[in-house]
Amino acid sequence: MKQIVVISGKGGTGKTVLTASFAAMAEGAVLADVDVDASNLHLLLHPEIREQHIFRGSRKAVIDAEKCTGCGLCLPACRFDALIEGRDGKVSVDAMSCEGCEICYHVCPVGAVALEPHVSGTLYVSSTAYGPFVHARLGVAESNSGKLVTEVRKKAAQIAEQEGRGLVLVDGSPGIGCPVIASLTGTDLAFIVTEPTPSGLHDMERIFELTSHFKIRAACCINKFDLNPENTARVEAWCRERSVPVAGTIPFDPAVPESVVRGVPFVEHSSNATADEIRKTWAALSELIA
Ligand code: SF4
Numbered sequence: 001m002k003q004i005v006v007i008s009g010k011g012g013t014g015k016t017v018l019t020a021s022f023a024a025m026a027e028g029a030v031l032a033d034v035d036v037d038a039s040n041l042h043l044l045l046h047p048e049i050r051e052q053h054i055f056r057g058s059r060k061a062v063i064d065a066e067k068c069t070g071c072g073l074c075l076p077a078c079r080f081d082a083l084i085e086g087r088d089g090k091v092s093v094d095a096m097s098c099e100g101c102e103i104c105y106h107v108c109p110v111g112a113v114a115l116e117p118h119v120s121g122t123l124y125v126s127s128t129a130y131g132p133f134v135h136a137r138l139g140v141a142e143s144n145s146g147k148l149v150t151e152v153r154k155k156a157a158q159i160a161e162q163e164g165r166g167l168v169l170v171d172g173s174p175g176i177g178c179p180v181i182a183s184l185t186g187t188d189l190a191f192i193v194t195e196p197t198p199s200g201l202h203d204m205e206r207i208f209e210l211t212s213h214f215k216i217r218a219a220c221c222i223n224k225f226d227l228n229p230e231n232t233a234r235v236e237a238w239c240r241e242r243s244v245p246v247a248g249t250i251p252f253d254p255a256v257p258e259s260v261v262r263g264v265p266f267v268e269h270s271s272n273a274t275a276d277e278i279r280k281t282w283a284a285l286s287e288l289i290a
Pocket residue numbers: 060061077078079080081082083093097098099100101102103104105
């Protein structure tokens with residue numbers, strides 16, 4: 001079973017639009033969206049939810065008011081300002097601020113603090129017209145997206161194994177933080193979507209450092225390449241120097257936002273030159289992981 005992760009240095013590069021089109025062309029794949037902080041692939045794939053799993057990615061401190069003596073020892077120990085002193089001197093926890101570091105648990109002399117599992121999000125297994133789809137939603141102000149990304153990928157790989165599917169196609173997290181590292185580890189190909197802007201090239205350099213560090217093969221495509229041919233040439237030269245295949249150069253196309261509004265993968269919305277280029281890009285990617 002092979003895994004392709006579609007990533008970009010920042011949101012808004014067209015990563016999800018491309019992934020949705022690839023999903024429409026990738027016969028027999030398991031699809032996954034690990035952009036758990038801002039997932040939106042479901043808007044183009046229209047999943048029918050089959051399973052929901054509560055995700056407990058963290059623990060939070062809980063203080064037993066009966067046991068708390070109000071000694072105040074824990075208050076200065078919390079680096080996250082998550083402990084609140086009440087009028088009666090007893091302390092309670094602001095769960096939104098608590099990072100579960102356990103310091104208060106160790107500081108408390110009377111054992112009033114416990115660390116309890118906290119619901120951080122929900123993982124969904126759905127069916128779509130293009131195959132099984134694993135996606136997730138992280139709770140508001142939750143910060144354990146790396147762990148949830150790993151859970152989504154594990155579930156997608158498990159379904160691929162069980163159903164004998166040869167490919168997992170993943171819409172990755174943007175940027176270079178913890179969720180992106182969790183998106184990339186153990187994947188067969190990182191497909192970087194970039195744009196012909198100075199920041200696009202800079203973002204791609206940073207992602208390439210990550211993929212190189214983890215020894216993950218990378219390929220890229222330049223979206224809206226015709227908006228700045230000079231920068232496109234720069235990106236292509238940069239890729240040549242590092243032997244990163246440019247699997248596609250996709251033109252700017254005002255029909256793309258129309259397809260998003262309709263909630264349809266672009267290759268099913270249009271059969272114009274842009275759709276042809278996306279098809280060619282998918283063919284090139286398929287060859288790269290064959
Ligand atoms: S577990 Fe850590 S972050 Fe949470 S309240 Fe205790 S000291 Fe603060």
